[in-house]
Amino acid sequence: MDELGAFLKARRAQLSPGEVGLASRGEPRRVLGLRREEVARLAVISTDYYTRLEQGRVQASAAVLDALSQVLRLDGDQREYILTLAGKTALPAVGRGARQEVEPQMLYLLNGFTLTAGFVIEGSRTAARRVDRRTR
16 A cells, blocks of 8 residues: 555544534444545545555546545645645635636526536636535
8 A cells, every 4th residue: 555545544544424424324333434435435436446546556636636635624734745645736726715707608507507506617627617606
């Protein structure tokens, strides 16, 4: 297991299902902390891929590492640490206060969503340029 895998495994062991919004089934757990499949499901990646990542058999993209940072509740320093271990650079942060221009036609379409959340994504880095009011 490489250093990134060891860090992910250790951090996974520090979190309980309740801390990440998972309901307890009432049955005894065989692992300390979160299971691999729970982390994978929350990060929207396959369990097999996450397992191989922990074992150091695959390289993760910055987007996957960003998703894992959120699932594992990493702070800024920890997030930078895993990106450094993986040889990646951070994705651009788009905070609640950040506003980037969106074409009027796209804004009209986005504001038309009444039953679901809407996002405008630009390029392959998947940084949200605009988020509608229901997702805030």
